[in-house]
Amino acid sequence: xxxxxxxxxxxxxxxxxxxxxxxxxxxxxxxxxxxxxxxxxxxxxxxxxxxxxxxxxxxxxxxxxxxxxxxxxxxxxxxxxxxxxxxxxxxxxxxxxxxxxxxxxxxxxxxxx
Amino acid sequence: xxxxxxxxxxxxxxxxxxxxxxxxxxxxxxxxxxxxxxxxxxxxxxxxxxxxxxxxxxxxxxxxxxxxxxxxxxxxxxxxxxxxxxxxxxxxxxxxxxxxxxxxxxxxxx
Numbered sequence: 400x401x402x403x404x405x406x407x408x409x410x411x412x413x414x415x416x417x418x419x420x421x422x423x424x425x426x427x428x429x430x431x432x433x434x435x436x437x438x439x440x441x442x443x444x445x446x447x448x449x450x451x452x453x454x455x456x457x458x459x460x461x462x463x464x465x466x467x468x469x470x471x472x473x474x475x476x477x478x479x480x481x482x483x484x485x486x487x488x489x490x491x492x493x494x495x496x497x498x499x500x501x502x503x504x505x506x507x508x509x510x511x512x
Numbered sequence: 513x514x515x516x517x518x519x520x521x522x523x524x525x526x527x528x529x530x531x532x533x534x535x536x537x538x539x540x541x542x543x544x545x546x547x548x549x550x551x552x553x554x555x556x557x558x559x560x561x562x563x564x565x566x567x568x569x570x571x572x573x574x575x576x577x578x579x580x581x582x583x584x585x586x587x588x589x590x591x592x593x594x595x596x597x598x599x600x601x602x603x604x605x606x607x608x609x610x611x612x613x614x615x616x617x618x619x620x621x622x
Contacts, residue, residue, distance in 0.1 A: 403554075434612075441600065441614040442555070457609065489554050498543040498562050499604040503554030 402426050403504035405490050411510045418477040420507050422490030430493040431473040432501065433457075433465060435486040442489065448473055480511045515539055516603055516613035524619040528590055533616040535601035536583045542606050544584050546575055549598040549615075591620045 402425035433445040444457030446465040466474045491501040519534050543562040547555035559568050561577035568575045574587040602610040
């Protein structure tokens with residue numbers, strides 16, 4: 400158990416509204432990641448973080464922003480939700496050292512109507 | 513462009529049978545990981561392989577990394593219903609990010 404929680408676990412929102420998803424970890428891991436998972440596409444990286452206030456874009460970052468003001472929290476914001484952002488969102492952490500293994504949270508299912 | 517191709521996409525077999533699923537790429541990876549994901553949950557790490565030709569065993573699961581570090585296979589012996597799930601491979605190429613395959617959805621029929 401890597402001590403990762405995500406909130407909310409489920410959310411339904413309307414097109415055009417802002418949405419923020421939260422990832423919280425309890426073990427002070429430096430590296431954190433946000434992915435989305437869609438049928439036929441697998442897991443695709445949205446944004447990731449090397450540490451507090453240190454973030455970078457992944458392969459599908461358009462329409463998303465992130466913030467990391469504390470080690471334990473990594474927030475993903477959909478600035479103006481669209482139906483194409485309906486997906487399951489996973490947060491992951493990577494312990495320093497090792498072979499780049501990642502440990503995932505339980506996911507947030509987001510539906511944009 | 514999908515760097516990691518997994519095959520088959522879907523596999524349904526009877527309990528007790530053996531199976532192999534594959535993860536292939538034209539790119540070389542520094543390490544490769546296998547995850548299993550069950551419905552409603554996040555992926556769970558099964559194994560990491562880092563050396564070309566490496567074989568790792570986890571009970572009835574055998575993982576192999578290709579000699580050229582471009583491909584990997586997962587072999588399950590005497591499959592059980594508890595093996596049902598989505599199997600994902602992920603490769604790392606020397607930076608902070610992993611590239612995931614699209615997965616093999618395995619169903620073991622009791």
